[in-house]
Amino acid sequence: MQLGFLVDLHLCMGCKGCEIACKVENEVPLSTWRLRVKYVDVGTFPETKRTFTPLRCNHCENAPCERICPVSALHYLDNGIVNIDKERCIGCAGCVMACPYGAIYIDPETQTADKCTYCAHRIASSLMPACVVACPVEANIFGDLDDAASNISRYMQSRTDVQVRKPEKGTNPRHYYVGASQVHLNPLASKREEGYTLFNKLTHLPVGGQH
Amino acid sequence: MAAHEILAATNAVVTLDVALPGIVWPWLVTVNMWAKSIGTGIIFMLFMLLKMYPDQAGKLRFPVTVVSIVFIHIFLLFTLADLHQPFRMWHIFFHPHWTSAITVGAWMATAFVGLLFVLAYLSFIKKDNVAFDKLLTWIVLLAIPVTLYTAALMSQSTARELWQMPTESAQMVFAALLAGSAFMILLGGSKLNYEAKKTLGTVLGLSALMSFILYMSEYVFGPMKAEEVAFVLEYIKGDGPYTVMFWLGQWIAYILPMLLIVLSRASRSENLLKLAAILALAGLWLVKHVWLIIPQLLPMS
Numbered sequence: 228m229q230l231g232f233l234v235d236l237h238l239c240m241g242c243k244g245c246e247i248a249c250k251v252e253n254e255v256p257l258s259t260w261r262l263r264v265k266y267v268d269v270g271t272f273p274e275t276k277r278t279f280t281p282l283r284c285n286h287c288e289n290a291p292c293e294r295i296c297p298v299s300a301l302h303y304l305d306n307g308i309v310n311i312d313k314e315r316c317i318g319c320a321g322c323v324m325a326c327p328y329g330a331i332y333i334d335p336e337t338q339t340a341d342k343c344t345y346c347a348h349r350i351a352s353s354l355m356p357a358c359v360v361a362c363p364v365e366a367n368i369f370g371d372l373d374d375a376a377s378n379i380s381r382y383m384q385s386r387t388d389v390q391v392r393k394p395e396k397g398t399n400p401r402h403y404y405v406g407a408s409q410v411h412l413n414p415l416a417s418k419r420e421e422g423y424t425l426f427n428k429l430t431h432l433p434v435g436g437q438h
Numbered sequence: 439m440a441a442h443e444i445l446a447a448t449n450a451v452v453t454l455d456v457a458l459p460g461i462v463w464p465w466l467v468t469v470n471m472w473a474k475s476i477g478t479g480i481i482f483m484l485f486m487l488l489k490m491y492p493d494q495a496g497k498l499r500f501p502v503t504v505v506s507i508v509f510i511h512i513f514l515l516f517t518l519a520d521l522h523q524p525f526r527m528w529h530i531f532f533h534p535h536w537t538s539a540i541t542v543g544a545w546m547a548t549a550f551v552g553l554l555f556v557l558a559y560l561s562f563i564k565k566d567n568v569a570f571d572k573l574l575t576w577i578v579l580l581a582i583p584v585t586l587y588t589a590a591l592m593s594q595s596t597a598r599e600l601w602q603m604p605t606e607s608a609q610m611v612f613a614a615l616l617a618g619s620a621f622m623i624l625l626g627g628s629k630l631n632y633e634a635k636k637t638l639g640t641v642l643g644l645s646a647l648m649s650f651i652l653y654m655s656e657y658v659f660g661p662m663k664a665e666e667v668a669f670v671l672e673y674i675k676g677d678g679p680y681t682v683m684f685w686l687g688q689w690i691a692y693i694l695p696m697l698l699i700v701l702s703r704a705s706r707s708e709n710l711l712k713l714a715a716i717l718a719l720a721g722l723w724l725v726k727h728v729w730l731i732i733p734q735l736l737p738m739s
Contacts, residue, residue: 266454271446291596297540298529320521324595329738338522415729417450424453431460
């Protein structure tokens with residue numbers, strides 16, 4: 228079994244239900260996120276369009292975070308999930324440096340690395356990840372990539388525009404997007420100016436409350 | 439329309455997102471790399487001097503061992519200080535993950551420290567120069583991977599392409615030679631004659647020259663095509679936030695020491711050599727710091 232995730236961006240409406248469900252399910256501390264939905268506005272007024280991109284760990288087949296972790300705190304599960312053992316983690320932040328997707332953060336409460344685990348604890352109880360359950364439009368499709376009859380496999384077979392983020396990194400992500408453009412997948416394809424935007428202030432945070 | 443203007447159709451602005459993490463590996467890691475360069479570099483220099491000037495360098499066996507022990511401990515201390523869970527450091531020894539350059543480096547550095555203490559015992563208590571020199575050869579061999587492993591670690595940081603230049607290993611070796619020769623010039627005092635110091639000056643000057651050429655080739659004149667590298671290098675170009683620090687580092691670590699070494703040869707001035715050494719050591723910190731920080735400013739998602 229190799230679990231994977233697909234987000235159909237044609238369906239996503241940026242409600243952030245997945246983001247909140249993840250926060251609640253995994254008790255993610257303030258100022259940190261395992262899953263987030265990024266809004267990017269494209270075009271110039273009045274010809275504009277708003278894009279929504281849910282961003283989470285890509286559970287790479289060739290995960291740089293797993294390779295660089297000095298104590299195997301980051302490790303593969305048999306189902307392909309890249310899991311994290313917070314009791315083992317020494318907080319070196321090597322994984323934060325290695326992840327090309329910015330998906331790992333230092334938990335300010337435990338001072339250890341943390342990230343999306345595809346809700347491995349729920350999977351173990353035959354439940355879907357919290358974000359999948361919360362999505363009102365079923366934009367999140369989760370399942371076994373090894374099973375040709377699974378929802379995710381059939382979805383991928385029926386589409387020609389399935390993409391991953393940063394394929395050139397050679398990480399072989401198991402997180403896919405349908406209907407994505409450069410603006411969705413490439414952080415350098417959009418401007419990110421610090422300051423107040425729609426509802427909040429874009430800024431940078433001190434890492435883990437230390438240093 | 440100016441070339442840098444953004445077309446309306448491609449104008450894309452992030453309008454709602456979370457705050458991104460700031461600098462994850464801060465100045466503590468710069469000190470780590472800087473101190474390691476001195477700790478291993480001075481061992482290389484002792485080995486070289488013992489081959490070329492055995493009569494003079496013999497008096498430096500114990501002082502150099504102490505300096506290496508001190509700086510390797512500074513390196514280890516700052517490594518520990520940078521951990522968010524420093525009291526779990528022992529996990530590296532009891533739960534090692536051998537694909538990680540951090541693990542391999544920690545084990546090698548630990549072995550290196552152990553052997554340095556044996557050197558100290560041989561030079562200070564047993565006073566056995568023959569055994570010291572034999573062991574030193576093996577320690578020099580170990581010092582090479584201890585110097586290089588940081589390049590391997592950085593190359594495992596897949597997200598930061600600037601750290602993955604093929605020349606980073608060479609930069610690490612040049613940094614060790616530069617720092618080792620600079621510190622040895624200062625440590626040599628009256629124990630080394632001018633000829634020995636001139637040799638150290640040559641090593642310092644050539645290391646500075648090679649490092650400078652690599653930085654200029656890659657950062658300034660090299661037409662970087664990878665999008666992420668080009669984006670990162672904007673931080674040291676034009677009015678970028680790290681432009682001043684980058685050029686200060688290049689001048690203080692490389693250009694001025696090279697000039698001073700040439701002048702010291704013309705005037706046989708040891709003071710100019712010492713000034714070059716001090717500048718090289720100070721500048722190396724700046725150079726390493728800029729190299730460490732700018733890739734971390736790249737937005738990953």
